[in-house]
Amino acid sequence: MKKFNLFLMMLMLWKLTFPELILNSSNLSPTKYEDFNLEVSFVNEDKERYRIEGLKNFDVLSKGSSNSYNVINGKTTSVKSDVYRLKSKKDGEFTLKVITEKGSEKALLIDVRENKQLDKVMEDRFSLQVDIPKKSYYFGEKIPFQENFISTVNISSFSQVKAPNFQDFSVKDITKYNNNSYVQNQIEYKGKQAIELNIFKGILQANSSGEKNIITSEVKVGEPTRDFFYENTTLVGEDNLKINIKPLPVDTPKNFKDIVGTLTYKENWKNKEVNVGQATTLNLTLSGSGNLALLENLPIENQNDFNIFQSVKNYSEEIKGENYYNEKTFEVAFIPKKGGVEKTPEIVIPYFNTKTEKYENLIILSQEIKVTGEKLQTETYSNNRPIQKNMEKVNLANKNEIASFGKSTNNLQEINIKLLETEKTSAKNIYKLAFGIVSLLCLVEMAIIIYLVLGRNKYKNHKKI
Numbered sequence: 001m002k003k004f005n006l007f008l009m010m011l012m013l014w015k016l017t018f019p020e021l022i023l024n025s026s027n028l029s030p031t032k033y034e035d036f037n038l039e040v041s042f043v044n045e046d047k048e049r050y051r052i053e054g055l056k057n058f059d060v061l062s063k064g065s066s067n068s069y070n071v072i073n074g075k076t077t078s079v080k081s082d083v084y085r086l087k088s089k090k091d092g093e094f095t096l097k098v099i100t101e102k103g104s105e106k107a108l109l110i111d112v113r114e115n116k117q118l119d120k121v122m123e124d125r126f127s128l129q130v131d132i133p134k135k136s137y138y139f140g141e142k143i144p145f146q147e148n149f150i151s152t153v154n155i156s157s158f159s160q161v162k163a164p165n166f167q168d169f170s171v172k173d174i175t176k177y178n179n180n181s182y183v184q185n186q187i188e189y190k191g192k193q194a195i196e197l198n199i200f201k202g203i204l205q206a207n208s209s210g211e212k213n214i215i216t217s218e219v220k221v222g223e224p225t226r227d228f229f230y231e232n233t234t235l236v237g238e239d240n241l242k243i244n245i246k247p248l249p250v251d252t253p254k255n256f257k258d259i260v261g262t263l264t265y266k267e268n269w270k271n272k273e274v275n276v277g278q279a280t281t282l283n284l285t286l287s288g289s290g291n292l293a294l295l296e297n298l299p300i301e302n303q304n305d306f307n308i309f310q311s312v313k314n315y316s317e318e319i320k321g322e323n324y325y326n327e328k329t330f331e332v333a334f335i336p337k338k339g340g341v342e343k344t345p346e347i348v349i350p351y352f353n354t355k356t357e358k359y360e361n362l363i364i365l366s367q368e369i370k371v372t373g374e375k376l377q378t379e380t381y382s383n384n385r386p387i388q389k390n391m392e393k394v395n396l397a398n399k400n401e402i403a404s405f406g407k408s409t410n411n412l413q414e415i416n417i418k419l420l421e422t423e424k425t426s427a428k429n430i431y432k433l434a435f436g437i438v439s440l441l442c443l444v445e446m447a448i449i450i451y452l453v454l455g456r457n458k459y460k461n462h463k464k465i
């Protein structure tokens with residue numbers, strides 16, 4: 001028994017003396033299209049918590065664990081392992097380092113080889129195309145962004161593993177779907193018939209100037225094999241795009257509303273001959289790549305010749321081909337205050353033209369309006385309620401007509417119509433009536449109580465007799 005205990009103690013001391021952390025790879029020089037195994041083993045010790053530095057450069061396809069025990073020449077060896085199935089995301093040299101909680105470390109250098117021939121083959125089969133027209137934009141400029149996956153072969157499965165990461169950008173997602181699936185198109189790609197999936201479509205705007213990064217989507221594609229229960233998978237995408245956001249020049253003009261891009265307009269005047277107090281209407285449509293969502297009102301200067309009212313009829317934005325486009329329509333009513341030939345005020349919209357790289361003004365010229373009638377009688381014409389003021393004028397005209405009618409009928413006998421007087425009930429009288437009713441009820445209740453008390457006393461006296 002003593003020998004057995006001594007043997008156990010020696011065995012425990014041996015385990016404490018010779019524990020080991022081992023890191024192995026099945027392939028130290030794979031291509032980015034090849035899978036390989038990374039094995040983290042703990043020999044003669046319990047498996048500790050650990051982390052692997054550099055794992056972000058690889059896709060983890062699977063992870064498994066195993067335990068094994070070996071006895072050689074009376075010595076027992078235990079091995080507890082974790083096995084990772086990895087695939088590199090790109091070419092280059094990458095270090096994988098395992099660090100345990102107790103501070104043990106092991107590292108391997110993985111040299112991911114370039115394979116141009118296989119790159120060409122894979123590119124002809126699968127491709128993630130990113131459409132972004134330029135590599136440099138001005139701050140405030142809208143940026144169209146699209147991602148399309150293209151396949152020239154049949155695929156058995158498709159999924160978006162990671163969405164695009166825009167980091168320092170504000171994003172409006174306008175991706176369209178067909179029954180909760182990506183929109184598909186039949187196209188020709190490098191001389192072959194292919195399927196194109198639009199996996200993302202959005203409008204970006206940088207939050208600040210400087211160099212910015214966009215990490216594209218990562219998609220997982222499965223190809224069918226002869227084995228019904230197995231497919232070959234490939235990861236495509238997760239590229240890093242760099243975009244330079246340039247600051248605007250500091251000499252901003254007056255009334256600048258941060259409209260950056262190109263700008264054009266179309267105008268339509270409803271009528272150019274009106275009466276005093278009658279509105280002439282301008283429908284003004286602005287369009288281009290400038291961010292018109294920031295323009296809430298047209299910069300129109302007030303003047304004494306017109307009362308001016310404006311509103312937004314509609315606004316829309318989209319990506320046309322590879323370019324951003326938006327459109328906004330304003331409706332402006334000009335109501336002349338006096339007769340004659342009057343000119344509407346000129347409309348000046350400052351913006352930064354990204355083509356000329358200068359601040360410019362979009363000018364809508366003034367329009368001559370022929371106004372019939374005299375100057376409005378009242379100087380207290382309300383800009384906020386023109387319709388009510390017109391009604392007051394109509395009422396005034398009606399009163400004048402009634403007065404003139406009265407003068408022409410002096411010979412008619414006057415008929416005095418008196419209103420029938422009706423008796424009004426004072427609120428004070430109502431309160432007095434309510435008080436009287438309540439008092440009467442209290443008296444009745446008191447009488448009932450007295451009657452019941454007297455009756456009870458008579459009953460007690462009768463019972464004693």
